[in-house]
Ligand code: SAM
Ligand code: SF4
């Protein structure tokens with residue numbers, strides 16, 4: 001099995017299928033930077049579905065068993081369900097999920113399910129419309145997201161997980177409501193510590209609400225108890241409601257980093273692989289793909305890249321006096 005310098009295997013592949021998005025979340029693609037004139041990747045620079053499938057076959061041979069489609073917003077990539085169908089055929093893939101802002105889920109849920117998608121994760125930062133709109137650049141409404149979640153649930157893309165990025169003073173006053181709503185509807189909410197991904201969101205440590213604080217606040221109203229991981233490399237810390245009605249997760253990337261068990265590789269829309277969410281640069285696979293390299297040649301590049309991997313940014317963050325000034329952007333590799 002392929003392992004990196006810290007003995008971490010390659011188990012998960014996150015595929016960002018587009019750098020475009022119909023939302024402008026302030027922590028990811030702030031509207032003042034990603035305006036009308038922003039130059040996204042031209043179509044010919046994106047990997048085709050056939051190219052993605054070919055890379056997935058190679059990466060699965062090297063040990064990856066879990067796939068997640070992301071973006072940008074994966075549902076703005078035309079005919080995304082065709083890619084899902086192609087990847088569902090790849091032998092060795094045990095799990096395929098997709099992370100979305102839910103805007104197009106009412107139209108797409110059934111198509112995605114029929115194509116072989118197993119689960120969706122939906123991003124929803126607040127149940128309060130004003131707060132939600134402030135965070136996503138006023139591109140949608142809570143009601144619209146809830147309709148998308150219900151559509152996914154109805155076609156069997158559940159249990160739906162909900163991602164909530166927590167920012168102090170922005171949406172942290174409503175976390176208990178969100179936890180209660182998800183508990184009542186059988187959804188699993190995962191609170192994500194706001195991260196210093198990319199270089200454009202003006203992140204400050206003061207904006208982060210530590211996971212322990214989130215748990216304490218919810219526990220005070222809806223008593224919780226910790227539960228174990230579902231599998232090695234699972235990043236969420238899990239808690240269940242003591243009354244037996246479901247669970248929540250915490251993604252503690254800032255206060256309790258989990259680099260030691262990080263088994264994720266990320267593929268960008270234009271065909272670069274990244275071995276860390278905070279990497280400054282990736283390794284290009286598109287050029288070899290388009291200039292006749294064999295599967296074995298490409299496998300060698302991936303082996304070499306993963307084998308040389310030394311990333312542990314979140315563990316190092318606390319030791320850095322200055323944040324890294326060059327990091328890939330979140331909308332580019334999809335979290
Ligand atoms: N557009 C899709 C969505 O929002 O679900 C998929 C891509 S988005 C980049 C993937 C996840 O990253 C979302 O759940 C989003 O909330 C999260 N995210 C984006 N920027 C973040 C940040 N600075 N800190 C923590 N999570 C972030
Ligand atoms: Fe778009 Fe998702 Fe980034 Fe929000 S978090 S801007 S929905 S890619």
Ligand code: SF4
Pocket residue numbers: 257258259260262263275276277278311312313314315
């Ligand atoms: Fe993995 Fe990099 Fe995040 Fe650490 S900082 S958990 S190595 S992606």
